[in-house]
Amino acid sequence: MSFVSTIGPVEWFFLLYFVVVNGFYLLLNYLAVFRVFRHLEETSLERFHVSYTGLEPPISLLVPAYNEEETIVTSVYSLLQLEYPEHEVVVINDGSTDRTLDALIEEFDLEPAPEVYRRQLHSETVHQIYHSRDHPALRVIDKDNGGKADALNAGINNSRYPLFCSIDADSFLERQSLKRVVLPFIEDSTTVAVGGTVRIANGCQVRDGHVIRVGLPSRMLPLFQIVEYLRAFLFGRLGWAQIGSLLVISGAFGLFRRDAVVDAGGYDRETVGEDMELTVRLHHQLRESGRPYKITFVPEPICWTEVPRDLKTLAAQRMRWQRGLTETLFRHRGMFFNRRAGVVGWLGLPFMLFGECLAPIVEVAGYLYMVVGWYLGYVSPTVMLLFLVVAIGLGTLLSLMGLLLEELSFKVYSRSKEVLVLFAAAMLENFGYRQLIAVFRLVASLQWLFGVRGRWGDMRRSAPWRSANAEPAAVED
Amino acid sequence: MVATPGIMIWIGLCAAVLVVLCTSILLGTILYLRVSNQRRAARRELHVGRWRPLFTEALLEYPTSMPELTAEEAVEVLPLWVYFNEFVAGDARVNLAQAGRLCGIDLHAKEALRHGSVRQRLMAIQAIGHLHDRDLRRSLRPLTRSTNPYISLAAAHALLRINPREALPLILPLIASRADWSPARVLALLREAGADVVTQPLVETIQRAEVAFQPLLMLYLEAAERRAAVQVIKEILLATDDQQVITTGIYQLGHLAHPDGLYVVRNHLDHPNWRVQLHAITAVGRLGTYKDVAMLAGKLASERYWVRYRAAQAIAKLPSVSSQALVALQGAQVDRFARDILAQVIDEMGLEAIAA
Numbered sequence: 150m151s152f153v154s155t156i157g158p159v160e161w162f163f164l165l166y167f168v169v170v171n172g173f174y175l176l177l178n179y180l181a182v183f184r185v186f187r188h189l190e191e192t193s194l195e196r197f198h199v200s201y202t203g204l205e206p207p208i209s210l211l212v213p214a215y216n217e218e219e220t221i222v223t224s225v226y227s228l229l230q231l232e233y234p235e236h237e238v239v240v241i242n243d244g245s246t247d248r249t250l251d252a253l254i255e256e257f258d259l260e261p262a263p264e265v266y267r268r269q270l271h272s273e274t275v276h277q278i279y280h281s282r283d284h285p286a287l288r289v290i291d292k293d294n295g296g297k298a299d300a301l302n303a304g305i306n307n308s309r310y311p312l313f314c315s316i317d318a319d320s321f322l323e324r325q326s327l328k329r330v331v332l333p334f335i336e337d338s339t340t341v342a343v344g345g346t347v348r349i350a351n352g353c354q355v356r357d358g359h360v361i362r363v364g365l366p367s368r369m370l371p372l373f374q375i376v377e378y379l380r381a382f383l384f385g386r387l388g389w390a391q392i393g394s395l396l397v398i399s400g401a402f403g404l405f406r407r408d409a410v411v412d413a414g415g416y417d418r419e420t421v422g423e424d425m426e427l428t429v430r431l432h433h434q435l436r437e438s439g440r441p442y443k444i445t446f447v448p449e450p451i452c453w454t455e456v457p458r459d460l461k462t463l464a465a466q467r468m469r470w471q472r473g474l475t476e477t478l479f480r481h482r483g484m485f486f487n488r489r490a491g492v493v494g495w496l497g498l499p500f501m502l503f504g505e506c507l508a509p510i511v512e513v514a515g516y517l518y519m520v521v522g523w524y525l526g527y528v529s530p531t532v533m534l535l536f537l538v539v540a541i542g543l544g545t546l547l548s549l550m551g552l553l554l555e556e557l558s559f560k561v562y563s564r565s566k567e568v569l570v571l572f573a574a575a576m577l578e579n580f581g582y583r584q585l586i587a588v589f590r591l592v593a594s595l596q597w598l599f600g601v602r603g604r605w606g607d608m609r610r611s612a613p614w615r616s617a618n619a620e621p622a623a624v625e626d
Numbered sequence: 627m628v629a630t631p632g633i634m635i636w637i638g639l640c641a642a643v644l645v646v647l648c649t650s651i652l653l654g655t656i657l658y659l660r661v662s663n664q665r666r667a668a669r670r671e672l673h674v675g676r677w678r679p680l681f682t683e684a685l686l687e688y689p690t691s692m693p694e695l696t697a698e699e700a701v702e703v704l705p706l707w708v709y710f711n712e713f714v715a716g717d718a719r720v721n722l723a724q725a726g727r728l729c730g731i732d733l734h735a736k737e738a739l740r741h742g743s744v745r746q747r748l749m750a751i752q753a754i755g756h757l758h759d760r761d762l763r764r765s766l767r768p769l770t771r772s773t774n775p776y777i778s779l780a781a782a783h784a785l786l787r788i789n790p791r792e793a794l795p796l797i798l799p800l801i802a803s804r805a806d807w808s809p810a811r812v813l814a815l816l817r818e819a820g821a822d823v824v825t826q827p828l829v830e831t832i833q834r835a836e837v838a839f840q841p842l843l844m845l846y847l848e849a850a851e852r853r854a855a856v857q858v859i860k861e862i863l864l865a866t867d868d869q870q871v872i873t874t875g876i877y878q879l880g881h882l883a884h885p886d887g888l889y890v891v892r893n894h895l896d897h898p899n900w901r902v903q904l905h906a907i908t909a910v911g912r913l914g915t916y917k918d919v920a921m922l923a924g925k926l927a928s929e930r931y932w933v934r935y936r937a938a939q940a941i942a943k944l945p946s947v948s949s950q951a952l953v954a955l956q957g958a959q960v961d962r963f964a965r966d967i968l969a970q971v972i973d974e975m976g977l978e979a980i981a982a
Contacts (some may be wrong), residue, residue, distance in 0.1 A: 263973050
């Protein structure tokens with residue numbers, strides 16, 4: 150009996166699936182290497198150049214806030230302190246039921262302003278726009294609750310500058326983040342959106358909303374997420390950007406051309422994955438219209454965010470992401486293999502469907518089939534071993550590649566012990582964590598299939614660094 | 627189907643061993659990189675610790691002798707010397723160049739230019755620019771045509787530093803044609819060269835340039851003398867009907883804020899393209915007089931929010947327009963949108979005054 154005939158078609162399918170998907174990600178990492186090195190060369194002379202050139206377009210920072218009473222004041226202060234020639238901060242109080250608005254009014258001496266509200270994008274009713282007496286660059290929009298996408302639309306309606314930056318309330322920015330992320334807009338006038346690298350703040354020391362010392366969390370769950378962010382969100386996205394098919398600009402941090410987003414209809418209020426949906430819609434409309442455009446990614450650490458520390462929050466987050474992905478792919482199914490959709494329609498979206506959207510189904514089914522089959526004796530130990538090699542072994546290699554790239558480029562984690570801890574995490578996350586995430590995502594896919602309505606869920610944050618009397622504090626891990 | 631042992635077992639085992647091997651290699655590489663980075667950092671500290679005081683001393687007194695820079699030291703010391711140069715002027719710069727020549731920076735830069743990595747070559751180009759070395763300058767000329775935009779732009783920058791008058795005829799045609807050069811950096815280096823040197827050749831380049839390149843080149847007029855810049859923009863605006871050129875030209879006239887541009891921007895207040903109108907309104911706000919209130923007030927009822935908003939802002943910024951005059955203007959408006967936008971701007975002005 151030949152080698153090929155000893156493996157059944159089902160086993161072949163699972164084995165090949167993992168080989169193709171992990172192999173493609175390895176290829177993306179490989180592409181990311183070129184981009185990173187080019188970027189490092191490009192910035193090697195940066196410290197010798199004049200800080201600002203006068204060509205930087207002004208930026209509106211949009212901060213949707215829902216029940217952020219404890220944290221909003223520090224967040225706004227840290228945004229007002231960003232180093233950039235001209236920027237405004239627009240906080241959108243999305244019908245908070247706590248004292249979010251009162252906290253802002255008291256701290257920043259807000260007063261109602263007779264400002265014209267332009268309704269270019271649909272949003273819930275805006276009650277009042279406030280100006281700060283102390284900080285002319287700060288405005289607050291008070292509106293009915295409508296969700297994050299709705300709040301962002303209200304913010305876009307009221308923003309004054311040609312570029313806007315959406316920022317999650319649980320994220321905070323590097324002081325020079327705007328200066329770095331605006332460069333693609335200056336260098337190429339066809340740029341419509343730029344994503345920034347989001348890093349994990351758990352375990353870091355933070356003062357006044359800025360990271361002063363990078364560290365690792367001691368809990369396993371955030372640690373695994375660091376490896377995951379390195380693998381998929383940093384080098385994966387960098388690889389996609391390199392081939393012109395970046396499909397997600399994270400809601401935690403993204404810079405957009407206001408007119409392009411308004412033309413595209415703003416954020417979609419009916420999906421929980423509004424960040425990806427907007428990015429894909431921009432691709433869709435600009436490709437359809439035949440206009441040259443660029444959606445790109447800045448690899449340097451720009452934005453820090455706190456990730457879930459407990460399983461419940463993590464499950465809610467991943468289910469939301471999976472649902473957002475599924476909804477987006479379904480909505481833009483017309484782009485698949487469309488002759489005008491280019492690399493996005495012929496590679497990016499099909500891979501997202503095959504390697505991401507369907508991944509939880511194939512992964513969970515694969516593990517179940519192999520384990521049960523091996524137990525019942527219709528899958529041989531050798532095939533089982535091969536499966537583990539391609540599913541877990543290649544996954545581990547992928548995680549380690551992310552770590553290697555980090556070591557070759559930004560070296561955010563400066564202590565050797567931290568690198569060893571991350572190495573251990575990169576090995577261990579393949580035994581249980583990844584499978585668990587696949588289960589969460591499978592549940593989300595089934596919920597979408599059976600029409601169960603998606604929701605945002607609550608993020609439990611430690612955020613000690615955001616309290617009013619913030620001493621340097623570690624973000625709880 | 628039940629698998630049989632034999633070759634299958636071997637393949638499974640080989641695959642497992644391969645993965646373990648790759649994992650070990652990756653771990654080894656990561657650790658090696660970590661250790662070599664630490665060693666490099668220690669070396670850098672050592673070399674920089676030795677040379678920083680020598681360069682600091684050279685800033686104060688023209689050096690007559692310096693120790694010889696070794697090849698190992700040069701990797702770390704070249705960036706240090708370049709860094710020093712970026713922050714000094716006058717005699718200190720002359721002293722520093724002499725210190726560089728005495729310790730052999732020029733030789734190491736030449737070597738890095740031939741055999742170094744892209745990063746080392748970039749640093750060497752910077753160093754040559756600061757050394758003002760005429761012999762080394764020859765090696766920079768071909769680099770301005772390098773396909774690597776960072777190398778070519780750095781070479782252009784270095785040549786401009788060495789002799790801007792001689793370098794501009796070579797570099798300006800490249801500025802127009804190299805789409806991969808960062809406009810921000812180009813503008814920075816033109817500014818550094820100085821308006822007295824840049825103005826004439828830049829104006830001539832713009833006059834000769836194809837329409838497609840004119841908008842970008844007009845942005846660089848910020849580095850030129852304002853009167854000449856305004857003059858060339860006016861000439862171009864008279865001769866073109868390209869929307870992009872007109873929009874950029876009007877924007878730039880407002881930005882340059884020279885009174886010679888006022889007549890032209892006034893003439894574009896009723897331009898059919900609302901973006902041109904927008905820039906014209908902003909420019910009139912910067913350059914205009916009390917006489918422009920009536921013309922701008924006509925824009926307060928525009929269907930475009932931005933046209934209304936900029937018109938209200940422009941009126942508020944005009945000389946001799948008091949807040950009482952603005953309130954009176956608001957009261958005189960029959961259009962609701964015009965009244966609302968003026969109310970908003972009056973409020974903003976009040977806030978800005980308080981903040982100031």
